[in-house]
Amino acid sequence: xxxxxxxxxxxxxxxxxxxCFHSAxxxxxxxxxxxxxxxxxxDDLEWVEVYNPDDQPVDLADWKLTGGVEFHFKKKATIPPxxxxxxxxxxxxFGEFYDVPVVxxxxxxxxxxxxxxxxxxxxxxxxxxxxFKDGDPWPTAADGSSASxxxxxxxxxxxxxxxxxxxxxxxxxxxxxGTPGRANASFSANxxxxxxxxxxxxxxxxxxxxxxxxxxxxxxxxxxxxELRYRIVxxxxxxxxxxxxxxxxxxxxxxxxxxxxxxxxxxxxxxxATDRAxxxxxxxxxxxxxxxxxxxxxxxxxxxTMPVVQMIHAGGREFAEMERVRLQSLNPHSxxxxxxxxxxxxxxxxGALDLQEGWFxxxxxxxxxxxSYRALRNLIAAKQSERNAFMEEAAASTDVxxxxxxxxxxxxxxxDSLVAxxxxxxxxxxxxxxxxxxxxxxxxxxLDQTGFLKRFLNIESPWLALNARFELTESxxxxxxxxxxxxxxxxxxMLSAFRGDFAALLRSLGRVETELNAAAEEQLTLxxxxxxxxxxxxxxxxxxxxxxxxxxxxxxxxAAFIYTDQETGATEVFDFVHITxxxxxxxxxxxxxxxxxxxxTANVIFEYNDRFVxxxxxxxxxxxxxxxxxxxxxxxxxxxxxxxxxxxxxxxQVNGSFFDRNRxxxxxxxYKILWYGLGIEGQHEKQDHPDRDYSDLVKLIASLxxxxxxxxxxxxxxxxxxxQVATYFAVNMVLSHWDGFFNNYFTYHDRKGGGKRxxxxxxxxxx
Numbered sequence: 099x100x101x102x103x104x105x106x107x108x109x110x111x112x113x114x115x116x117x118c119f120h121s122a123x124x125x126x127x128x129x130x131x132x133x134x135x136x137x138x139x140x141d142d143l144e145w146v147e148v149y150n151p152d153d154q155p156v157d158l159a160d161w162k163l164t165g166g167v168e169f170h171f172k173k174k175a176t177i178p179p180x181x182x183x184x185x186x187x188x189x190x191x192f193g194e195f196y197d198v199p200v201v202x203x204x205x206x207x208x209x210x211x212x213x214x215x216x217x218x219x220x221x222x223x224x225x226x227x228x229x230f231k232d233g234d235p236w237p238t239a240a241d242g243s244s245a246s247x248x249x250x251x252x253x254x255x256x257x258x259x260x261x262x263x264x265x266x267x268x269x270x271x272x273x274x275x276g277t278p279g280r281a282n283a284s285f286s287a288n289x290x291x292x293x294x295x296x297x298x299x300x301x302x303x304x305x306x307x308x309x310x311x312x313x314x315x316x317x318x319x320x321x322x323x324x325e326l327r328y329r330i331v332x333x334x335x336x337x338x339x340x341x342x343x344x345x346x347x348x349x350x351x352x353x354x355x356x357x358x359x360x361x362x363x364x365x366x367x368x369x370x371a372t373d374r375a376x377x378x379x380x381x382x383x384x385x386x387x388x389x390x391x392x393x394x395x396x397x398x399x400x401x402x403t404m405p406v407v408q409m410i411h412a413g414g415r416e417f418a419e420m421e422r423v424r425l426q427s428l429n430p431h432s433x434x435x436x437x438x439x440x441x442x443x444x445x446x447x448x449g450a451l452d453l454q455e456g457w458f459x460x461x462x463x464x465x466x467x468x469x470s471y472r473a474l475r476n477l478i479a480a481k482q483s484e485r486n487a488f489m490e491e492a493a494a495s496t497d498v499x500x501x502x503x504x505x506x507x508x509x510x511x512x513x514d515s516l517v518a519x520x521x522x523x524x525x526x527x528x529x530x531x532x533x534x535x536x537x538x539x540x541x542x543x544x545l546d547q548t549g550f551l552k553r554f555l556n557i558e559s560p561w562l563a564l565n566a567r568f569e570l571t572e573s574x575x576x577x578x579x580x581x582x583x584x585x586x587x588x589x590x591x592m593l594s595a596f597r598g599d600f601a602a603l604l605r606s607l608g609r610v611e612t613e614l615n616a617a618a619e620e621q622l623t624l625x626x627x628x629x630x631x632x633x634x635x636x637x638x639x640x641x642x643x644x645x646x647x648x649x650x651x652x653x654x655x656x657a658a659f660i661y662t663d664q665e666t667g668a669t670e671v672f673d674f675v676h677i678t679x680x681x682x683x684x685x686x687x688x689x690x691x692x693x694x695x696x697x698x699t700a701n702v703i704f705e706y707n708d709r710f711v712x713x714x715x716x717x718x719x720x721x722x723x724x725x726x727x728x729x730x731x732x733x734x735x736x737x738x739x740x741x742x743x744x745x746x747x748x749x750x751q752v753n754g755s756f757f758d759r760n761r762x763x764x765x766x767x768x769y770k771i772l773w774y775g776l777g778i779e780g781q782h783e784k785q786d787h788p789d790r791d792y793s794d795l796v797k798l799i800a801s802l803x804x805x806x807x808x809x810x811x812x813x814x815x816x817x818x819x820x821x822q823v824a825t826y827f828a829v830n831m832v833l834s835h836w837d838g839f840f841n842n843y844f845t846y847h848d849r850k851g852g853g854k855r856x857x858x859x860x861x862x863x864x865x
Contacts, residue, residue, distance in 0.1 A: 127156050127177060128226045129163075129215055129256055131265075131282060133246040134208040135232070137272040137653070138628060139787045143195065144208050145186035147278050148217060150177040151252040158183075160220035166213035169204035184278045191789075194625040198279035210241065228256035237264035238691040239387045243653040244268055246276030251289040260292050264385040271650030284385070291317035291324075291371040293381035296391050302669050303365075303395050306358040313344070313381070315352050317373040324371045326354040329390075331364040331658070333410055333739035334417035344369070359395045362740065364410055364658050366390035366673065387654055387689045392673035399662050399669070404745065407702065407734040408660040409677050409684065416657060416677075417739060418494030423679045424738050425496065427704070439498050441645075443505075447492055448645040450509045451485045453478055453516075454558035456536055460520075461565065461575075462582045464528070468572050473523035479566040481516055488512070489646045513540065548593050553640035555589050555607040555776055557582060557614070563633045563647075564626065574621045581617035585610050608777030615779055619791070628788040635783055640774050651676055651687070659686050661694060661734075670694070682706065683746065684738075695730065696759045699751035702736060704744070710863040711747045717862035718749070721829050726822060727760040728859055752844045752858050753785065763851030767794075770860070773841035782845070794847065798855075819854040826857045833865040 130149035146163060150156050158175040162168075169185050177183050184200045186192040187207060192200060208215070212231035219225050232241040236259045239245035245264035254261045263284035265276045277283055294314035303309045315324050324344040330337040344352035352369075359365060368390045372378040382389050399406060411417040426438055457478050461471060488508060495501040517536060521529035561582065564570075570578070588610045596603050618627065636648035655676035662669045672694065676687040683703030688694055704711055715731035722728045731749040736742075750756055757764045768785040775781035778799060779792050801813045814820065830839060837843070844858040 126152070126225055127158070127217065128249065128252045129217055129228050130182065130249045130252065131246050131276060131278065132208070132215065132228065132230065132240075133274065133276050133278070134166075134213065134230075135210045135240065135242040136274050137242055137244050140191065140274070140624070140628075140789060141207075141787075142188040142789070143191050143274055145184055145192060145200070145276075145278060146204070146208075146215065147182055147184050148177065149249075149252060150179060150181050153179045155179055155181075161225075162218045163204060163215065164218055165215045166208040167204040167206050167215065169202060171201070175201065182279050191624060194623045195274045196276075196278055212236070226256050230259075230262070233691060235259040237262060237383065237386060238689075239264035239267060239385060239653065242690060243387060244272050244275045245385060245653070246278075248277065248282040248284040250282070250284050250286050254289050261289070263383050266385050267387075267653050269652050272653050284383075286377050288319070288373070288375045288377040289317075290377040290379035291315050291321060291373050293369055293371055293379060296367065296369060296381070298367075298391075298393065301393060303356075303359070303393055305361040305395055305397060308358045309356040309393070310353055311344075311356055311367060311369075312351065312353040313369050314350055315346075315369070315371045316350060317371070317377075319373040319375045319377070321349070322372045322374050322376070324352045324369065326356070326367065327370055328356060328365055328367045330359060331366060331410065331412045332362065334412075334414055336412045361396050363395040364412075364660075364671070364673070365393050365395065367393070387691070388674050389654075390673070392658065392671045394658070394660050394669060394671050396669070399667050402662075402664040402735060404733045404735055405664050406662040406737070407746075407748070408658075408662075408737045409686075409702075409739065410658045410660070411656070411677065411739055412658070413656040415490060415494070419490070419679065420677070420684075420739060421496065422493050423684070424741060424743065427683075427743065440493070440495070440501075443498065443501065444489065444493055444645045447489060447505060447509065450540075451488065451512055453482055453485065454562040455539060456516075456520075456532070457562045457565065458558040458582075458586075459535065460524075460528075460532060462561070462579050462586075465579060466524070466528075468575075470524055470528070471575065472569065474520065475565055475569060477516075477519045477523050478562070481512070481519070482562065482566045484512065486647050486649075493646055547596075550640075551593050551596065551603070552589065553643060554604065554774060555585075555611055556640075557585050557589065559637070560630055560634060564622075564630055567629055568626055577621045578617060581614055585614045604774075604776060608780060611776040611780055612778075615777075624789055631784055631788060639772075651678075654689075655687070659688070659694070685751075693755060696755055697730065697750040698755035699753055700748055701751060702734065702746050702748050704746045705863055711745075713865045714747055714749065714861075714863040717833055717835070717865045718859065720833065721826070721859050724825055724829055726825055726829065726859070727756070727762060727856075729756070730759065752860060756858075757846075762846070762856075763848050766849040766851075767847045769795075769845050771841055771843050771845060773837075785844075817853075817855055819852075819856045822856045826859070830859070833862065835859075835862060836864040837861065 127148055127150050129146060131147035133145045136143035146167065155176050155178050158171040158177055159173045161171040161175070163185060184198055185202055185204050186200050187204060189200050189203050210232065215228045216224050217226040230236050230247060232238065237245065237247060240247045244267055247262050248265050249256065250261050250263055266283050268275050292315070297312045299310035300307070311326050315321060324346070326342045326344050327339050329339050342354045344354040346352045356365065356367065369381045370378060382391065411420050422440070460466060460474060466474060492501055492505065517533050520532045524532065589607065592603060592606045636644065638644040654674050657675055657677040659672040659675055659677060660669060661672070672688055672692060675689065678685050680701060680703070682705035683701060686700045686702060688698055688700070690698055694700055718728040718731055729749045729752065731747060733745055734748045736744065736746045752768070754764050767787055767790060769782040770785060772781055772783055775783065778796055782792070782795060798817055802810060805813055827839060842861045844860055845855060846858065847855050
């Protein structure tokens with residue numbers, strides 16, 4: 099039977115058997131789902147699922163999975179009818195993300211750029227074969243953007259790209275997704291219509307001019323309907339989807355007319371086709387990074403001396419947040435040390451809605467039993483979400499007077515409901531004690547020196563963030579509580595003894611944090627540690643901490659970045675990207691398969707002073723002329739959600755695409771240096787590879803500290819690209835960069851290209 103199936107598949111691929119070969123009961127065991135490239139550089143988080151579509155069990159004894167992986171099924175391996183088996187690279191890591199049993203671990207690793215997988219039976223015959231790639235026409239969302247590759251119809255060949263779809267993308271964060279151990283979200287017993295790529299009569303439509311949209315559509319069962327669907331996006335709104343039937347003269351080539359639109363409209367197009375067996379398909383797939391083909395309607399661009407950038411936020415919350423940022427940028431008195439009235443209000447609200455102190459007191463110092471911990475944790479997690487929603491709404495306010503009048507009632511209701519919830523969640527005596535404790539801490543207190551210095555070793559906030567996201571086990575709680583109490587005590591003693599030696603205080607606090615990190619390293623899973631790392635990196639500095647918690651970013655955004663070249667007049671539309679606030683501007687995260695001039699992340703800023711905007715690109719240019727890798731820059735004329743904001747500086751982020759453009763071997767460790775960080779780990783903010791520890795860095799620093807003279811020079815030569823680092827320091831001195839040598843640059847350990855370390859400049863606007 100298996101040989102027959104393979105012969106039929108081969109004939110099908112060669113076009114000798116019509117596509118109506120539709121007998122799911124005879125499909126045989128297939129490779130059904132592939133997770134080959136996890137987000138966040140979890141290198142060993144990959145897995146393969148096999149599926150038995152038959153109504154009888156299949157004995158897999160001595161079968162093998164070969165090609166990109168090596169796995170030998172055991173003598174008694176059986177896959178049940180309509181059943182699934184999952185094989186992975188690292189069972190422990192897999193278990194942190196999926197509650198699904200695995201039958202074993204395979205050897206080797208699936209290639210991130212595509213690979214071949216074969217399922218071979220005990221007689222050595224190939225039962226199924228998949229040869230996939232990481233780019234079009236294969237789903238790109240599976241290439242490090244959270245999704246897996248899901249097979250659509252088991253009986254159809256695994257080598258057909260149109261028989262695979264990305265699994266649904268997570269909406270809250272870029273985390274490993276997929277459907278291991280259960281039916282694929284994209285499953286269709288009958289192979290759905292195949293839709294060719296869309297062709298538009300104009301990729302840059304003018305206002306009021308219709309656009310002809312064409313596509314090829316085929317299906318062996320015969321087509322029932324083919325439709326063009328589109329939505330109109332304008333700042334803050336996404337219109338209802340409109341449907342236009344597509345017509346054909348030959349049953350294969352279909353077209354429809356998109357009506358003319360007004361200038362400034364972003365149009366998102368897709369095609370939907372159904373066959374007579376009621377199977378349907380969208381193109382692009384709803385699970386793609388770009389679930390629509392997007393065009394922007396504008397008049398012919400005027401000649402300009404710099405590129406024109408238009409940024410559009412389709413989502414209501416993001417639009418409101420960007421309106422706050424835009425209005426703040428127009429304040430002539432705004433600056434990093436001059437917070438606005440709204441900023442001060444938000445900080446006041448944040449303190450009034452604080453949950454971290456209470457959670458730390460009652461989950462750590464009071465040592466609640468496990469049922470009480472769970473009950474209180476569920477309440478605190480819900481209240482934290484409520485707090486964040488209120489803060490986001492307040493931040494989007496355009497009328498500070500109204501906000502000041504209405505906010506106190508909301509804050510009091512929040513505090514009262516928190517007390518009531520705790521009294522319900524905890525035993526009577528503890529609930530009453532909490533109310534007394536909490537009410538006492540609601541009394542206004544001025545931020546003193548001790549309160550300010552506590553920000554440099556903030557224990558409470560990360561503990562709250564961790565527990566709001568994960569429910570810890572009893573063993574984790576029992577092991578972490580003593581470490582947390584010891585850190586709190588050590589911090590208090592150091593702050594009480596502080597007499598003005600700030601550098602010594604940071605060193606002392608760094609030792610406390612190192613011990614706390616060691617306990618966390620031992621007790622928390624890699625997934626939990628990675629979450630904490632990402633959370634901390636989004637909290638700002640101790641000088642200006644964020645008062646609004648940064649949301650997790652899904653793999654797909656809901657904003658558009660529209661770039662018009664000043665010389666050619668050509669417009670590129672980058673839709674479904676993330677555009678978020680950053681210091682003095684905006685951060686744009688493009689999708690990895692569609693970058694702006696090779697950049698995966700760009701920063702667009704104007705930091706309240708013309709000189710700063712000029713200094714940054716000039717400084718980077720000097721580094722480049724002397725042979726150092728530095729960020730690419732350009733000036734652009736910016737419009738944000740329909741409002742012209744004048745010229746801004748655009749420059750790239752130091753990351754993987756920066757390495758690609760500068761021909762630097764990737765795969766090593768990239769760190770951002772932060773002066774206010776505590777200890778080696780705190781001062782070296784990880785940018786990638788969460789599964790790797792700091793041991794190499796700690797060992798290097800120990801070697802530098804323990805040597806001198808010729809011995810130290812040998813350590814330096816062995817570990818650093820000496821010419822590059824010396825040049826970096828020389829340029830830094832010439833520029834008189836105010837961060838000096840100890841802050842605000844990137845350092846990279848190239849593990850593959852020679853094992854040396856280099857330094858790259860950042861934030862040069864104050865030179």
